[in-house]
Amino acid sequence: MLKFLERIKHWQFIAYLLLIYDLLTVILSYFLALWLRFDCRFTHIGWQYLSMYYRIIVPYAIFTVVVYKLLGLYRSIWRFASFFELKRLIYATVITIFCKVVVVTAFIQRMPISYYVFGIGFQFFFAVMIRFSYRFVLLMRTNQNVALQDEKKVLLIGAGSAGRMILRDVNFVDGGAHGNSKIAAIIDDNSNKWGRYIDGVAVIGGRDKILKAVEDYGIEEIFIAIASLSPSEKRNLINICQQTNCKIKQLPNMYAEKAGIISAGNLQNITIEDVLGRDPISLHQEDVAAQLQGKVVLVTGGGGSIGSELCRQIAKYQPKQLIIFDVYENNAYDIQLELKKKYPYLDLVTLIGSVRDARRIESVFETYRPNICYHAAAHKHVPLMEDSPCEAIKNNAVGTYKTAYAAMKYGCDRFVLISTDKAVNPTNVMGATKRICEMIIQTFDYMVQTHQEDKLPCLITHQVDVDSNEMGKVVAGTGHTEYVAVRFGNVLGSNGSVVPLFKKQIAEGGPVTLTHRDIIRYFMTIPEAVSLVLKAGANASGGEIFVLDMGEPVKILDLARNMIELAGLRPDIDIEIKEIGLRPGEKLYEEKLMSEEGLKETENHMIHVAEPIKFDSLAFIGQLGELMKLAYANEAEGTVKKIKETVVTFRNSDAGK
Incomplete structure (x- = not known):
């Protein structure tokens, strides 16, 4: 027995305990159903019903745990329990009660309708309680631990389905990509959402409220969770966010909201292409x-x-x-x-x-x-x-x-x-x-x-x-x-262009070398x-x-400043911008x-x-x-x-x- 226990993994041990728990609670559920049906007095339960209960309850309990196993309810990670597990429990409950009603009624004898109603209710309650209480306890413990730490306040831009998934991943998933972060407020340009809440977090207004929200809530990071932004819309939004000292992250366009697989781990840093971005040329190819x-x-x-x-x-x-x-x-x-x-x-x-x-x-x-x-x-x-x-x-x-x-x-x-x-x-x-x-x-x-x-x-x-x-x-x-x-x-990003050079200079701690403060270039x-x-x-x-x-032409000085800020640094403070003079053959504009x-x-x-x-x-x-x-x-x-x-x-x- 000891050797067997040493060989099984921790999650398998938990699964065995959960199986035993399900067996016992199924047996208890239908006993409670009979007990309630007869006014909570054991002596009032008819012998024919009690005898029938004794005959069928153990086979039914075994059948129930088999259905649970087939639906994967002993292989889930319950600290991340979600609607998926709840849906599987509902399927299992429907299957088991349907089979029980058909078999008992057709081949053995009729039981009171309330017996099935109360029994399946207790069965579902006990199954859900044990599985989701673990996540609830972990969530409470996480919230208490985070409250004792210095929370990093986050402003979420986007109250759509993508934003909701990011919110839940940051605020409610233990050990997520942003474990010590907390989304404090939400921004969305849809006025119909203003003043309303998503998982307890308020949608406080449109993009005109970004600067005020950063000041009021002590925001340190901004998450842009809108996958469908056009390049020009994204650029305008980033320009507003850059007026703050917050670190900005975005959801890449490849994560369309319909994908349904979005987390804080998908967020990426803003790139210079985003800052300079414009609407793509529409070409019929x-x-x-x-x-x-x-x-x-x-x-x-x-x-x-x-x-x-x-x-x-x-x-x-x-x-x-x-x-x-x-x-x-x-x-x-x-x-x-x-x-x-x-x-x-x-x-x-x-x-x-x-x-x-x-x-x-x-x-x-x-x-x-x-x-x-x-x-x-x-x-x-x-x-x-x-x-x-x-x-x-x-x-x-x-x-x-x-x-x-x-x-x-x-x-x-x-x-x-x-x-x-x-x-x-x-x-x-x-x-x-x-x-x-x-x-x-x-x-x-x-x-x-x-x-x-x-x-x-x-x-x-x-x-x-x-x-x-x-x-x-x-x-x-x-x-x-x-x-x-x-x-x-x-x-942008081509061999020998200024962007890779600036990236390298910033990574090395500067200085960023600029040939002339007034030099401009066109980029695509x-x-x-x-x-x-x-x-x-x-x-x-x-x-x-x-x-x-x-x-529009871009000033290379603005390009350098933007790239330094996107790296989370301050121009002329953390990274020096040094003017070195025009190179041979170089002109101020093309x-x-x-x-x-x-x-x-x-x-x-x-x-x-x-x-x-x-x-x-x-x-x-x-x-x-x-x-x-x-x-x-x-x-x-x-x-x-x-x-x-x-x-x-x-x-x-x-x-x-």
């Missing part, structure tokens, strides 16, 4: 799906921040084949693993190579014959390209030309260039080379549309690297590729930018530069289009098309050839001088002035 489904798609730079997101979004449209092409194998490997896991039936090809290698890029096009090419491969870091202008030309300009040439030569239907707002009136080498990339795209599109493909030379860098006879010439009128560029601003999320790229690729007719309305360009509306009011600037395509090709020779000769000064001659809007300046 049916044309994107029609274009990509069943097609071979190539993404150059497919391992980068933009390229990898392109691969993610393209994969869901069921392409015939998706080709990831990148020079950096680690990034390419990461996105390959991710896509293979999420889309096991996707025909995925991952290739390592550089767009600067003409033989390599042509072999890819010749082997796989992609229908669509998204060209995201580029050097994008402004200060580094100021110091290495030759590399910027080799990779950005020459690499784009070689890829565009291969696309034309091997019958690619669409070629989509990823451009940047830094290409507009550039003040740095990187932006100027991206403007050259746009000019390359416009040149190729013009030559294809006017059937002058034979006038596009195959740019050769080193004879030992590329044999001109092997590469071959394109015959006029053989091309049909449509070329388009997509221009957008800074992308990576998925949003990629959606625009796919839309442009689907709607292009050739030669366009698509421009996204990126909303523009979305040049003054010479006009904007044309598209079907979506957030997306525009820039009218192409006219230039001499043949003269430009000659300049590009000279740029390539200078770059491969590593003539940095000569390269920069030639860039200025090629890009007439290039305003090279010292430190962005």
Whole structure:
């Protein structure tokens, strides 16, 4: 017996005790039922009824605990007992009394109706009492312990079903994710809920009461428990909450209220994307799906921040084949693993190579014959390209030309260039080379549309690297590729962007380095930018530069302050904000289009098309050839001088002035 007790677990021991308790209380319940039926006097109970009770009560008690076991009532964790357990008890009670009434009445003898009514009432009462009293005692003990501790007062925003679940998890679940916290008040914009209570906590008003509630209740944390907030609504709500010194947590949008599985553990810290968030662009992607489904798609730079997101979004449209092409194998490997896991039936090809290698890029096009090419491969870091202008030309300009040439030569239907707002009136080498990339795209599109493909030379860098006879010439009128560029601003969280830098500096205790207190930038999320790229690729007719309305510009100083506050720290007190001066080639603001360009509306009011600037395509090709020779000769000064001659809007300046 002792060995048996040593082998069983604690919860199993409790389950055995509970089973014995149920057996005894079922027997007691129906005895009490007879006793009540006959005026609470044992001597008044008829012998035939008492005899019948003795005959059937033990088998019925055993049957009852069997039903309880089958319904899992001996495996629940009763400290977390809820409506689920109550519902199971109701089912068990109905099943047992129904069987008892049918069997006893049909096969043995009739019993008084009150016997069944009182008996099942006592049975249900005893079963519920033992199971839920444990939780009640724990709740009382928890409340007493919390009262002796320093409670962290919480303001809950949202009195819907999600808010109710968060409230109960924080206030009534012992050992929850916020054990020493207590929700003191609730905010909701629905005036019909004002002045009413949820589990004893008052709904005190709308968002205009947030600041007063924080002061009146001594609030230290704010929980935003509304899963359906739009980005702009969330941003406005966060802006109000940030006027307090409270720590803010939110329920991610993925937890829709209908999910029914929401707890305080689901709450996350506010991110900078939430602070800068705006309503997502509404894009009808049916044309994107029609274009990509069943097609071979190539993404150059497919391992980068933009390229990898392109691969993610393209994969869901069921392409015939998706080709990831990148020079950096680690990034390419990461996105390959991710896509293979999420889309096991996707025909995925991952290739390592550089767009600067003409033989390599042509072999890819010749082997796989992609229908669509998204060209995201580029050097994008402004200060580094100021110091290495030759590399910027080799990779950005020459690499784009070689890829565009291969696309034309091997019958690619669409070629989509990823451009940047830094290409507009550039003040740095990187932006100027991206403007050259746009000019390359416009040149190729013009030559294809006017059937002058034979006038596009195959740019050769080193004879030992590329044999001109092997590469071959394109015959006029053989091309049909449509070329388009997509221009957008800074992308939140992309490689080399300011947001990861600020996060790292804050984690290290500061200072957060700011180039200029007045510097502004446009921001968008990576998925949003990629959606625009796919839309442009689907709607292009050739030669366009698509421009996204990126909303209001953001001061980088405000961005830094917001990120410090979101980390629970105070700007200029806990974390220093240090101004270090503009970097070479950096300007205070970015523009979305040049003054010479006009904007044309598209079907979506957030997306525009820039009218192409006219230039001499043949003269430009000659300049590009000279740029390539200078770059491969590593003539940095000569390269920069030639860039200025090629890009007439290039305003090279010292430190962005």
